[in-house]
Amino acid sequence: QKEVEQNSGPLSVPEGAIASLNCTYSDRVSQSFFWYRQYSGKSPELIMSIYSNGDKEDGRFTAQLNKASQYVSLLIRDSQPSDSATYLCAVKNYGQNFVFGPGTRLSVLP
Amino acid sequence: DAGVIQSPRHEVTEMGQEVTLRCKPISGHDYLFWYRQTMMRGLELLIYFNNNVPIDDSGMPEDRFSAKMPNASFSTLKIQPSEPRDSAVYFCASYSQRGYTDTQYFGPGTRLTVL
Numbered sequence: 001q002k003e004v005e006q007n008s009g010p011l012s013v014p015e016g017a018i019a020s021l022n023c024t025y026s027d028r029v030s031q032s033f034f035w036y037r038q039y040s041g042k043s044p045e046l047i048m049s050i051y052s053n054g055d056k057e058d059g060r061f062t063a064q065l066n067k068a069s070q071y072v073s074l075l076i077r078d079s080q081p082s083d084s085a086t087y088l089c090a091v092k093n094y095g096q097n098f099v100f101g102p103g104t105r106l107s108v109l110p
Numbered sequence: 111d112a113g114v115i116q117s118p119r120h121e122v123t124e125m126g127q128e129v130t131l132r133c134k135p136i137s138g139h140d141y142l143f144w145y146r147q148t149m150m151r152g153l154e155l156l157i158y159f160n161n162n163v164p165i166d167d168s169g170m171p172e173d174r175f176s177a178k179m180p181n182a183s184f185s186t187l188k189i190q191p192s193e194p195r196d197s198a199v200y201f202c203a204s205y206s207q208r209g210y211t212d213t214q215y216f217g218p219g220t221r222l223t224v225l
Contacts, residue, residue: 032212043216100153
């Protein structure tokens with residue numbers, strides 16, 4: 001069983017809609033959770049981190065964490081074509097061991 | 111700050127050759143990570159250093175891979191001998207635990223092709 005799982009997509013949404021990206025993880029002791037965005041041919045860049053159960057909002061992005069269900073999500077409101085990218089979910093386990101999911105490819109259609 | 115610097119950006123080599131990838135982390139960052147990304151396996155952590163000391167190398171695929179960090183501003187990842195299955199994008203990332211975030215900053219990556 002993979003430690004961090006995501007739907008590979010592609011997830012297609014129309015411009016202006018809400019994009020919902022989901023991630024599950026297997027290690028119950030995980031404490032830190034991250035969403036990275038990776039444009040094609042580029043390196044990952046951090047867009048959100050979340051450490052406590054509940055929601056965390058930053059502009060058009062909202063991260064949601066449910067540790068009991070071992071589930072993390074990312075909502076992108078008012079999606080723009082520039083949001084088209086692969087979104088990587090990452091979990092920090094013991095020490096500084098970051099485990100990345102396979103990524104979900106998002107396509108925002110104009 | 112120039113960010114994390116990696117060289118070379120592209121490397122094409124033949125099977126059996128030695129390959130050395132280089133990384134300069136952001137000044138003041140005390141953690142450095144080496145990752146490998148492929149379509150099949152995604153982004154995998156190979157090894158990470160804290161204050162120049164290797165902490166966890168459990169992700170290093172085999173003895174052909176080695177990594178060093180001789181000082182706070184330089185790290186290398188070496189593959190000897192290289193094989194076609196080593197073809198991937200190799201990323202270096204760094205961050206500082208002294209802040210209250212776990213923001214890793216990634217370098218631009220080195221695209222390695224082994225023929």
